[in-house]
Amino acid sequence: MNVRLIIMLLWLPMASLAQSFAGLGSDAEGFSLPEPNPTFQFPSDDGSHPDFRIEWWYLTANLKSADGKDYGLQWTLFRTALAPTDEEGWSSPQLWMGHAAVTTSDAHFVTERLARGGIGQADVTLNPFEAWIDEWTFSGPDSDVVLKAAGPNFAYDMSLHATGPRVFHGADGYSMKSADGRASYYFSQPFFKIRGNLQLPAGDVFVSGDAWLDREWSSAPLGLDQTGWDWFSLSFDDGSKLMGFLLRGARVFTQATLIYANGTTVTYPDGAFSAEPITQSQVAGRDVPTTWQVMLPDAGINVAVMALNTQSWMDTTIPYWEGPVYVTGSHTGRGYLEMTGYQ
DSSP: OOOOGGGGGGGSOHHHHHTGGGGGGSOOTTSOOOOSSOOOOTTGGGSOOTTSSEEEEEEEEEEEETTOOEEEEEEEEEEEESSSOOOOGGGOOEEEEEEEEEEOSSOEEEEEEEEETTTTSEEEETTTTEEEETTEEEESSTTEEEEEEEOSSOEEEEEEEEOSOOEEOTBTTEEEOSTTOOEEEEEEEEEEEEEEEEEETTEEEEEEEEEEEEEEEESSOSOTTOOEEEEEEEEETTSOEEEEEEEESSSOEEEEEEEOTTSOEEEEOTTTOEEEEEEEEEETTEEEEEEEEEEEGGGTEEEEEEESOTTOEEOSSSOEEEEEEEEEESSOEEEEEEEOOOO
């Protein structure tokens, strides 16, 4: 999706940190807020929006090797602002975080980078496009991108090619996140084909598959009572795709986008999409649902979503669960699941 803003709590004031997820609904005085009926302009909206407090470039991929083994890949660059300006040098209020991960059926490799803006440690630039933190890069023109990252015990070097259009969630990219009107701007490129090399402790592996890029920005998107979310990006074998999320709070708030193979979409309002935990796993000392029943009755979707590796825990500054999943039932396929707020 998604919201995925839990990571940004790293840079909110300590009072907000003490509130955990509630800090994402805190006052955003001075920052811009999303408004209905947005008009997106490209390539500028591929870049950063420093007048908004929080933003991310979030890529996940389902991969397969020549011998049929399944892998997952994540690359994420987060930006947060302490003030709604974009100054250079040490006075820059922009702060950056990067996450990279590779998941196999029996291992989950993850690493993190932190940086500040204005001093050459991280940024997103246009003409040509490049999102980067240290030596990690996601760069290239719209339809052909190169992705690189490395950690203490893994690395990857991938190439991506877009075979379909960008997709806009909610009302033409204005994505509601709560019943009281909180929202973000949100679009995706879910039609990337990806291939390249994984460097793992057991050796190098050439892989190929499908990737999904999410772009989202806002300033205070969550309701004060919302404590976490479960986000699904599912690619079905018939060529269609589903993005759906639920935000947990005093009441559950949901949204979904059904994406057809030709790129046309249908948006579903709060309550149309549902996801119910089936089984729980012990993950990093806590119970986390790792098999779900996902339903969108209006589209005839009723599927079980099961983790490739139940232990796909992102042991980062603010921890969360993120990993590849299998899909069975009315539709079959693969996808990614992100879960936050499981303490």
